[in-house]
Amino acid sequence: MLTGIKLRLYPNQTQVNQLWQMFGNDRFVWNRMLDMMNERYKNNKDLPFLTKFKLNYLLKPLKKEYPFLKNSDSSSLQLVNEFLNQSWKNFFKDKTGTVGKPRFHSRRYLKPSYTGKSIVKIAGRRYLYLPKLGYIKTSKTGVLKDVKIKRYTVSLEPSGKYYLSIQAEVKEPEKLKKTGKQVGIDVGITDLAILSNGLKYPAFDASYFEKQSQIWQSKYSRRRHLAHLLCEQDKNQKVLNPRSLESFSNWQRARKLKARYQKKVANKRKDYLHKLTTHLVRQYDVIAIE
Structure with missing residues (x-):
């Protein structure tokens, strides 16, 4: 069964700077891809719909043009395309007119976060290894034993604390007597x-x-x-x-x-x-x- 696990993160100053770079990269890719899709839809509404695989193919030239995107976990940028693709699908499937086109993400009002699906390793009782961030201090990692991590989200709460939310596959819980x-x-x-x-x-x-x-x-x-x-x-x-x-x-x-x-x-x-x-x-x- 799938379950959610939330852990507190304690990044150092270098990792905090990296996290803000990754938050910004996700927002940047969303806005660039959305701008391209808006122009495409505006010029010709009969053009075939861009799938998430075609959007992922565009990431390679985008990274060459903007080298700072290489500082992000590549899977997080792919998930941005997946979320954007799903937003467009919802827009086209809606017949009531209540679902609008995807909107641009604002730096001021968007909650800082990014989602990835790379491998997360347990490095100790209170340390994890996250892609691009390296070894990062966290709360107790005992809850991650014998679980299969599907994807993870690193977010910054308004209180100034960083959290790691994990979608994990675990065994069925034992029944009570x-x-x-x-x-x-x-x-x-x-x-x-x-x-x-x-x-x-x-x-x-x-x-x-x-x-x-x-x-x-x-x-x-x-x-x-x-x-x-x-x-x-x-x-x-x-x-x-x-x-x-x-x-x-x-x-x-x-x-x-x-x-x-x-x-x-x-x-x-x-x-x-x-x-x-x-x-x-x-x-x-x-x-x-x-």
């Missing part, structure tokens, strides 16, 4: 769940982190608004070197702290629900929910 017990669950407001045997599970509580998240969300919005006003002021006054939003460190700090507290709340909620559902599944054979 029968307990002969049954239970009914009533989902409440004051309590998260009330069992038919009288047991209650309290509602999830992360009030401190939720409050900090709200505080930094307000600071983020206020600082971004002020930074935007200053940028517009420089633009109107035709300053020689106008400031950009990215140049305001206090806004960048608020953005990261806001994202970190929001991620903290989400992780705690997920952990609480996983522990609760795992306990219920191990204790009861039949579970009825309102």
Whole structure:
């Protein structure tokens, strides 16, 4: 069966620079290929559709013209073509007009990430070997034993943390032993769940982190608004070197702290629900929910 595994990455500064280069290369190839396909479709809509294999054939001359593309994992650029090809297929298959043509990827609004399907090797308890990046520190790699990695995605979260998401093929999980017990669950407001045997599970509580998240969300919005006003002021006054939003460190700090507290709340909620559902599944054979 296929499952998803997510690990935290700890790249050094050289690897961080490489990752940003690879993020940009994927975006660059998408935009170049999309621009070519748009012109082709605009000039003659009856031309045969370009398959992902034909798009991959164009990567070789593109790498000669732009040598920096060689710094990326070649499989990631091929997957960009595959995703673009699928987007065009969805556009042509749609008869309702709700699916539009693929759009260009923006550096400012696109989540930094790239997907590859090359071989990922376990180099130690807390180290992996990734193509082009070399040996990179990660969280515990024990979960990757006896699994077949199909493809992987390296991404940068708004909190500033790097993650490796893996699509892996694993063996079927072992079945739990029968307990002969049954239970009914009533989902409440004051309590998260009330069992038919009288047991209650309290509602999830992360009030401190939720409050900090709200505080930094307000600071983020206020600082971004002020930074935007200053940028517009420089633009109107035709300053020689106008400031950009990215140049305001206090806004960048608020953005990261806001994202970190929001991620903290989400992780705690997920952990609480996983522990609760795992306990219920191990204790009861039949579970009825309102």
